[in-house]
Amino acid sequence: MSNFKIVAKSDTTGARAGVLQTAHGEVETPVFMPVGTLGTVKSLSPQELMECGTQIVLGNTYHLYLRPGCDVIRRFSGLHGFMCWDRPILTDSGGFQVFSLAKLGKITDQGAFFQSHIDGSSHLLTPEKSVEIQLCLGSDIIMCLDDCIKYPASRKHTQEALELTTRWAKRCKNALQEGIGSLDLTVSKPPSLFGIVQGGMFKDLRKRSAENLSEITFSGYAIGGLSVGEPKEIMFEIADFTLPILPDNKPKYIMGTGTPEDLVELVALGADMFDCVIPTRNARNGQMFTKKGAINICNARFKYDTKPIESGCTCYTCQNYSRAYLRHLYMAKELLAYRLNTIHNIYFYMKLMEHMRTAIYQNKFDEFRKAFYEGK
């Protein structure tokens, strides 16, 4: 039985709309998942997240394992109870964070040795451990541990990383099956497991990775190792190449991307799921999204500006506050600045996705895309 159903497709692009079933309800795709690394989308309460239209959030295995630790979260029957969020959660495997945040020790077949960015303590993250932690978190969608490499990377290194990722993916699947055996299915439903395609910027390696993972069979497929510093054309080229060779009846998730433009283009190429820190991190750094492009709320030109961030925007922030006030809060580093800015940006992203879904339902994605660029 499949947990993903496609409900509409664009005739003129690769865009598609679907419904993803999870243990905590349905998710309409294409979907953007705000990043809630430490069991919170920074500065927002779950209620505010819902008011912004958030369907599903992302949590991080790496961070939550290090702090507060599974022993704490287990007492709340998982992350949902701990953070008071009863909609779906997807958890990252920790692979990317080990590669980007921790002081990476050695990667062996066994797993990734790393030192915590918090206290320097040493850890070993194996595929089994990653699955075990994600099960403990009670995640609805769990990700396989992968070996995410830097850009640029040699062909040899890229190939080794993708082969390791494949071996780890098999182990993750086995670990999940064993883990489900020990779950109390009367209180928690088993999660879905997604595989992650690697292969860097080499198309044949991407193809091999996609084939390997398809053979193992997962509930969904992610494309990892993009937006790691490569030129944007290459990012689109690799996404364009890889998306069609993944099983069409499964959700396709592009990890760690992107700007509003990236999302529109990647949806057009057939991607269903996204996560990215841009709307939240940039909100905390004063960059606010509008239909005409991003603005920097710290700019002096907003000092006396009585208008909202975006006229016509129906988010809480724009309904109530002026640019001048938001600039003041930001310049003064007031805590409310982070919250109000994040509300607007998340709302903006959620509306963007909603408009894309509607356009796909009506088979008008091309018109939508044209209008999107004309609005700038």
Add this chain to the structure above:
RNA sequence: GUGGGUGUAGCUCAGUAGGUAGAGCACCAGGUUGUGGCCCUGGAAGUCGCGGGUUCAAGUCCCGUCACUCACC
């Protein structure tokens, strides 16, 4: 009143043996792609308290003066 100290960018201060000025913060503007509320990159900004003098050349040496400050009367 007497003696000492300090006056350099909006703020806090560096400026070595005299060679027409720098940093941090703030300000202005960019960046930010499976998150350390960080960080990075540029930019604008000073008649060096004021007035004389010495010198080819003074923020720097000398004289005077003003302001602030500390100690003692």
